[in-house]
Amino acid sequence: GAAAVQADGAGAACLDAWAERAAEAASTVGLIEQSGHALLARGHALMGRELPAEAAACYEEARVLFGDASPAGARARELARSAGRMAERCEDDGLGELTLREREVAELAGEGLKTKDIAGRLRVSPRTVDVHLTHIYSKLGVNSRAALVRLMALAG
Structure with missing residues (x-):
């Protein structure tokens, strides 16, 4: 999961690039569900790279693709909220420069x-x-x- 990605920043950067390309490719050919899953993977990679605001945006985009009624959409909404709160804490407390x-x-x-x-x-x-x-x-x-x-x- 995200914890394993966090252990290796270079691996997280590679996973992020892969997931971004996968989401773009799935979107280009109209594979909505696969695009959503690729966006979730990218969000996890961004969390591993300690970029919660960017991760929240990916999770939110996945939520829109999945729809709120689906289990995947509900999970994406949960992840977006969690990453968003983390991003706000990083910005609000003056400790934003810290990993x-x-x-x-x-x-x-x-x-x-x-x-x-x-x-x-x-x-x-x-x-x-x-x-x-x-x-x-x-x-x-x-x-x-x-x-x-x-x-x-x-x-x-």
């Missing part, structure tokens, strides 16, 4: 968790958490864990 994983690390650090605890919670190495924290500090213009905790409290 989704960096945001997770920042939120856990903001709760006062230590590097080792964050690593355990996210199932990554402490070194990976440290790398994320370095990127977070740079992107948010802070230079310490304490400053990050204060910033996360303000972002709320």
Whole structure:
């Protein structure tokens, strides 16, 4: 699913390009249902690339193709809402420059968790958490864990 795609950004970019071409091809020859499924796949790839606003647009386009009454249309509507909420959170809290994983690390650090605890919670190495924290500090213009905790409290 989307989690597997998220693990490999290059793979997500390739999947995104493939799904975009598949949706265009299906649409060109009038295969509405296949076009909708390709748009869902593209939405998943865009979520894997941490582009929730673009994913929401794909999911919404798929919903229109499927129609609200169908199970696929209902699922597309659900995905569009979820991705849309995620996009709004990214824009509204001033943390929009962070990747989704960096945001997770920042939120856990903001709760006062230590590097080792964050690593355990996210199932990554402490070194990976440290790398994320370095990127977070740079992107948010802070230079310490304490400053990050204060910033996360303000972002709320």
